[in-house]
Each structure stands twice: as structure tokens, then as C-alpha cells.
Amino acid sequence: MRDVELKMKERASELLKSGEVARVIGWKKGEFYHDPQPASFESVEELNAFVYNGFCGANLSKYLIQMSKKEGKTAIFLKPCDSYSFNQLVKEHRIVRENIHVIAIECQGKLDIEKIKAKGFDFVTEVEENGDEIAVASLYGNGAVQKDEVLLGKCETCKGKVHQVKDEEIILHEMQAGKKNRFEEVEKLEAMTxxxxxxxxxxxxxKCIRCxxxxxxxxxxxxxxxxFDNPASGIAAKANDDKFEEQLFHIIRAFHVSGRCTDCGECSRVCPQNIPLHLLNRKFIKDIDGLYGEYxxxxxxxxxxxxxxxxxxxAEPNDVVNGEVR
Amino acid sequence: MFKIAKERLNELYSKIAETFGLFIPIKKGGEVNYHVWGEGKEVSLETLKTVKSPKNAFFPQSENLMKFKTEGKNLEIIDVRWDKTEKPFVMFGVKACDYKAIEVLDKVFLADPVDTYYQSRREATTIVTLACSRPEESCFCNAFGIDATAPQGDVTTWLDGENLYWQANTQKGEALTAAVKELLTEGGEEKVEAQKASTKAIMEKLPFASLDLSRFKPENLNELFEDPAWESMSEACLGCGTCTFVCPTCQCFDIRDFKTNEGVIRYRCWDSCMYSDFTLMAHGNSRTTQMQRFRQRFMHKLVYYPSQNDGLYSCVGCGRCVNKCPQKLNIVKVIKTLGGKNND
Amino acid sequence: MIEETLIPKIGVVTDIRKDTPDVKTFRVVGTDGKKLFKHMPGQCAMVSIPGVGECMFSITSSPTNEEYMEFSIKKCGCVTEVIHALEVGAQITVRGPYGKNFPVEEDFKGKDLLFIAGGIGLAPLRSVINYVRHYRKNYGKVVIVYGARSKDDLVDIDEIQNEWVNEPNMEVYLTIDRPQEGWDGHVGFVPAYVKELGLDPNMTAVLCGPPIMIKFTLAGLLELGFEKSRVYTTLELRMKCGVGKCGRCNVGDKFVCKDGPVFRMTELDELPDEY
Amino acid sequence: MQNVTEKKEFTPNIVAFCCNWCSYAGADLAGSSRLSYPANVKIIRVPCSCRVNPSFILKAYQQGADGVILCGCHPGDCHYVTGNYYTRRRMSLLFSFLNYMGIEKERTRVEWVSAAEGARFSAVMNDFVQKITELGENKRLTDLRVKEGE
Known part of the structure; x- marks a missing residue:
């Protein structure tokens, strides 16, 4: 991964130096190895803080809504799954494609620090990625964990390692798709009463705190x-006053993104209460696939x-039971 | 000092629950939050940071204030506050940072004019704190002078592999002790001292132990406000309310009306200064960019609040925002950027 | 005076006056027919229509009026729209008084006073002007400069033309933005008019109006030699609680609901520019 | 709304969204033909069945509806040519989703009723009310605040 990071940094530096782009969107070093934050870089000096590692799980494409409207071209590093969101945003005319330079980057699956901590390493001081093994140093002991066990939920069911859009690529190693079927959990729920x-x-x-x-x-x-921010809509609400509002919020949100959700999994990644929100969106994806053809x-x-x-x-709505025509 | 064997904690909870509503960290749906204790609930005292902080007990995420009934032109106001005559309650297992946070909230809600909704809940509560023994890298309470090994509260407790140690600090605490006395035995001082020493040794190694806050002074208010670093610090901010809602000291609220079949309920709920409509008025908005809203939150914690409250910061270093921010922005980054020369 | 921070009193609307096409003045008393609470000039109250919302308004009537309170309200949002649709006899809720008042008993006493208002900005000033009129001998000369978009947009014009202009040692200057049929008074923006008038810079000035008017008028006053420490204005930001707890109306470390809405210009200079 | 002092027999609150061109006219015809349908069906007229946003349906449940039925022109007969085709897809997905969240499948329904089908309108409503009565009160998708005091 280190070689990929170096290559990315080098390329970003070139692009900025040549003036081809005005800014590069990537990740910036955090306080620890495990908390890089999304950032834009406008100069070569700023790139000193550039980082790309197993904890760069954030999908950067949404930042383009603002960034692509700024003066000059914006380069962005997109992982395969982020490229779907990028296309969808272009389709919905939310971002200005001509102003963006897409650099497709390698991704070997991103890690979930909470899962690592849950393995007993709750004072993480250092993390080292060695292929399928992650070495963790913590104040309460050192050890190694298997990468498969500490992947972000969204990476476990990775839908593929092919970029849907790119202007150039930085891919140095072969990438592998997720090992789990992404509809497995949905099916498990469907099988319940x-x-x-x-x-x-x-x-x-x-658990939802309506954050x-x-x-x-x-x-x-x-x-x-x-x-939900518009008082005129009649359903605007802020905090949970009644269980109904949590349902209302999540049903409406899931419905509103149905057919447009690329299953990037960011909703579940960011939920502070770890609600499996992706299972809501995946139900729509599964039903759409079943009823109207794979999409x-x-x-x-x-x-x-x-x-x-x-x-x-x-199909007629009354005849559809569990996403299938009865 | 008293103690009770770890295996007998359930008896202790059950005894407390006879006379009090017992709020305690409970695992539900995979996450640990304060819930009312009941037989069979999965108590998780060891959890360092509940997702929602204990502030929820005094300042609930959503709370009905009053009801309005209309008959013809006549309007009637019905007070629907939480009934003081209900069981008093016990908050069990509050960590040192969260306890300090309650003090921070007190200064807002109990300042003149007193918020009687908060006050009635606060007065009805006995707080049992629990010393930390296994802090994690996102903790930085010591930067705010908090001693996680000996929290205050009505009762202070310590937990090790064998026992829970118990020490009452206030009258309320004595009363609670009396109610559970039959389950407690004397002793444990040495064990507690040993734990304090070992935890302190860990605390010294916390990566944020020596944050420099020296520049956050009321006299630097304008200079800090104008600092160009706010732009880049807030760039990745999504404008969600995660940091606000998991924060034990954030106290901003909104007051809203809800129409029912019977009339109108006026309730208050948590609000976040990170939201774009927080300061929106019919004819304008004083904070139109996310940078301004981001700046507001941290300036409030580190400058405005201390300026109003004799230098007391309204951050307690619990580290919840460090763990939970979706894009890994947090107050530590702000402190390191603006706090003073000694931050790296 | 506040017994319960968030629980309001019930007020009855006893009179509604249409001042301008979009401003109405509402007279409010308690259900017992008496004034709801005492207040001082410049203080505000939270008025609400249950089910719609609660908003902060300045109390436009003078504290010396012991019978009722008045609110001049401009229609500009969802709550004010509903308030404008009220009829006499309607019940609303009111809580307050909130905020710091104008220093009428301290700094203003014995001084010559200059009041400058634009549009609905007269609302908070009307309270203090009438207070000064009531205790006339306590204050020196009073000059009022008031402007609006058109002659129809001048709030409380009856009271101004029938009472204020006849008050001894009190000068009233009115202006409208553009020439209009039936208007033979001054035409022009308030800041320019203030400069034209060549006012005595030793007066204590109070400004209230849209931010842009305040900005330019203040510049004009400073040019004339006024001192910032003797210029007052009022701020308006979104409020919910009115008692400095809900956390939204702060400018720097000051809450507009608690430490304002009245600020001295020198105080504002010390605050960050976020209002 | 209703004041339940003693336990009464359950009469469900039903909200029917009817498109202006077919189903609402169908309801009219049912009325003028003196064909009865239960009084607890509250009709909301919409320009087209595809005007019905899922939030309308949820809002109806919030306010105390026990069942929601959506009526529009028969597919192919939409006044706006294709509106009800979109309705069909949306509602198929929404109903399946609500069921996935544990909400009873039968509570929500779509029926196509033309302007000439007064009798069918009456039959559909009678049948729906009966089904909802059997299903009982809506407890899973309701706002407790709205019902307070009942």
C-alpha cells in the first residue's frame, strides 16, 4: 500500500506543479495511523500531509458537488466503489464533469478501527498493514489480526474492483472482490417472520440519534x-420524539435514494450507533433487480x-410479496 | 470504603432498583447506552464510552414542555413536565469526564433563570461514578485537569477483576449507601490505591495528555475567530450532528410544536449548531457557511463558554467526537492547530 | 420577574392596527384584562401561536403604559404570517421580558437624544421615545430621523404626526426612499439625510433598522464627529429560549437575548463580525 | 378524534388517495348510484395516483390511519398517459419495503378504479375496510403523540 501512496503523492504533485489542476482531493494524515481525514491539497507543500492507507474508507465523490464548481480543475482519487457514486452524481447533474480529473486508485479493502479495537486492542498506538495480516500495537499488548475479520462492513461485500470511470489510474497490484454475497443479510431478514x-x-x-x-x-x-429540514414539507423533524419519527426518516430516506443508491455503504460506516442502514438500501436494490431486471x-x-x-x-403492487410476484 | 464482589453486582442493581430508577450502561442492539435497568438486561460497566452521554438523563434528546388546548378562542396551557413525585433515579457508572460534563451543563441550565425541567431531574438523581482503569488513545480528560482515577459524584466506585469498591461522598451518596448497606462489606482501600496508581501510569501515556490550551483565552477571542485555519479545518465537515449529539456538554436545543389530535405539544429537542438551519431566520442567516458553523462549535467550547464561566472549558476530553466523527475531524485537531505553541 | 423560563402566559389581542401594507400593531393584555408583565424600553418578548411557532419581538409600547403592551410585527415568515391573520379576541402566548433595555435611567438621563430608524426599525425605538416623552424633563433635546421605502411604509405615522411633532423641544424628520405623489417631505436614504441635517455630535444616538442602513448611518455619524461610545443599536438573531440557554443567538461570547439586544457600538466592535 | 371511554368495537380509520380523473369520479358515481361504502374511509383527491409521495402514506399512518389505499386509473388509461405506471413501480417497492420493516403487508393497497366503476369502488372499499378490521389497529407505524389522550 505504501508504494501506491507514494505514487499517488507523486502524481498529485505533478498535476499541481504543472498547473493542470488547481487542487487534488485525497486524504490527510490524522492524529493516528487510523484516522486520516478527507482533504483538498492546493500546493505541493500541503502534500506533505498526504496519506493513503487502509483507513481511507471515506467516499470522496460527494465533495465534488462543491469542489467542481470552484475555479480551475479538481483532481480526485476514487476507489472502485466511489466511482459508482461519481457517475451517479454526474447523471444527476450535481457535479461538473469537465472540471474533474479522475484518478482511479487501487483498493485492497478498507479497515474498521472499531473492529480492531473490539479484538482487545483498545489503546491503539500503531497499525501496520502486511497484506492479509494487520499488525497492531496497543498499550495493552501487541498482536496481529486477520484483515478479513476487521474489514469495514461495506468492504466485506465489495461489489467489484473495476472502476466505472477514470481519466488515469494508479493500480499496482491485483485487486479482489469481496468474499460475501451482499444480499445474504437481506435474505436472512426476509426469511424472518x-x-x-x-x-x-x-x-x-x-438507537438512532438523528444526527x-x-x-x-x-x-x-x-x-x-x-x-426533513423544510418546515413546509410537513415531515420536518429534528430529534426523536417518538419511535415513529425514526421509522419515517429512514423509510423516506431509503425510498428517496432507491434506484440511485450505488450501495457505497457510507451510511453504515458513519452511523455512530452502528445501525445497519445499508440493509435498508439493499432491500430496494434486491427488489429492483428481481422485479425490473438487474440494475x-x-x-x-x-x-x-x-x-x-x-x-x-x-407487476401489480398487491401481488408483490417480499420482492417477488406471487 | 466498602466493597461488593463482582458476581454480586446484579443483586446490587436489583436492590437499588427497588427504590430508584436505575440508569446504567446497557448493551442493546449492539451498542452500549444508558438505559433503565431491568432483570436480564446486559449491563456493560466496562464500556468506556457509551455512545450517547449521560446528559440524556437530565437533558433528554426530546422532552415535552407543555401542552396547549384550544376551545373556541380560549387557549389553555397544561404543564406536562416530568413528575417529581416519581421514583428518584440513580445514574450508575458515570465516568469522570461525563461527570465533569454534568457540571458544565449545570452552569448553563441552573444559572439564573433556572431551567426547572433540567433542575427537577438533576435534583432527583444520585450519581454513582466509576473510575477508569483502561483508558484508550482518544481519551484526553487529563488535558482539562480531570482525574479519571478518582471521579467525584455522590458515590465513587472502582471496579477491578474481583470487586466493586464503593465510597460515598455526599449526603445523597450516604443515603444510597444506606439503602444497599446489607450488600456491602468494608475494605478495599489498598486495592483502590493500587488501581489508581496503575491507571495514572497509563494516563501519562495518553497521546493527547499534554494538549496546549494556553491560547484559548477570552482576550484572544477575535484573533482566534479570524484565524485562517478554520477554512482548512472545516473543509471536510459534512455538517451532520454526530459530534454534537454524542458530546456530553453540547446543550443547544430547539423548541418545536407538534399537533396532536388533542391539541398542541410543545417540546424541546437537541439541536446542532452544525446544521444549516440552526440560525436561519425569515430574513436571513447569520452563519451561512459550514466553516462558520464549525467555528461556532469549537469557539463555543474553547473560548465563548470559558469567557462566560470563569475559564471553565466546555470540553471534558471524553474523546467521543474523536471516535465518532464520520470524516475524522475533531476538537483535538482544532486544539493542536490553534491552542498554542506547545502543540508539536 | 420570570417565574418559569419556558412556560408562557396567555395574552388576548384586544386591538389590531394596520400600519403599513405589511406591518400590523397588536395590542395585547392578559386574560384578566391587565398588562401581562412590566418591562423596560428596548426589551423583547417571545410571542407564539401554538402549533405554528414562537418568535421574539420587541415590545413597542412604552413601559409607562400600564394598561397593555403593543407589538409591531412585519409579515415576513411563517409565524408572522399567521399572526397577521389573527382577529381581535384571539389568544396567543407571550413570555418575557427578555434582554437588556436601553439605559434610559442611566446613560440617557439629562442628555440630548438622537433616534434614527428605518422601516420596522422604529418598533423598538417607539417604546423608548414614548418613555422619554413621559419623563420629558429628565432628558434634553430629542431629534428623530425616520425613513421608510415609501410614505405608506412609515410605521405609526398617526402617532408621529399627531403627537410627536407637537412635543416641545423635539424635532421629527421624516424621509422616504423615492419621490411619491402626495409626499412633500424629504426624499432620500436615511444615512444621507442624517449627514445633510448636520446634527450636533454631542447627542447620544440610537440606531435601529436594516443592517445596511445601520452601517452607512454609523459611518455618517462618525464623520459628523459622534463618538462610538455614545451610539447604541439593537441586534436581531434567531432565538428559541430567550434566556441564553438554547445556544443560537450568540455573537462571540455574548447572547443577544440575554446580553442584548441593545448594544453600544463600542461593545459591538469588540465582538466578532457574525451578525 | 374518537373518545374511547369504554372499549368499543374497532372501526378502522382508512385513508384513500383517489386520482382526480378516474377513481374520484368512480367514488362520485358510487355515491350517485347510491352504492354504499363505509363512512370511515376518508378520501383525499390527488391529481394523479403518481402524485402520492410515500411520505403522504406515512403521514397518514402517523396521524392515526389504520389502512391506506391508493386508487388510480387502470394502467394504460392514465389521464397523464404514464403517471400510474410510475405509481405501480413505486408502490410495489414501497409495500415490499414496508413489509421488510415488519409492517403488515395488507395495510397498504393499490387498486385501479375507472370513472365508470362505481360499483367496483364500493366493493373495493368494503373489502379493504373488512380486511383492515380483521387486521386490527395499526400499532407499528403510528405516532404515539398523536393518539395521546384517546
Missing amino acids: EDERFAFWREQLQ NACRNVCPACSCLKCV QAGETAEGKTPLTSYTEGD
């Missing part, structure tokens, strides 16, 4: 003014989405 499902979601959604992190990080949530949002930057098209022979 109605009561069990209700209890499951009740317990999960009850809006899922909404604000979501590349598909790009409305200028969200209905992956963000594969292209053109064309219609399943919810903005139809066929005369579509």
Missing part, C-alpha cells in the same frame, strides 16, 4: 434542501433509473 423483522428494526432504529450523518455523507442525498446505479453516467422508467407488464 413479520414480527421478528419488526422487532429487529425497532431495536436498531431505536443526520447518514444523510449528509450519502452521495445520493444531494438535495439542496432536504424535506446497478452508477455503472454509467447516462440512462434512466428503474424508478423513472416502466414497462406495461410490470
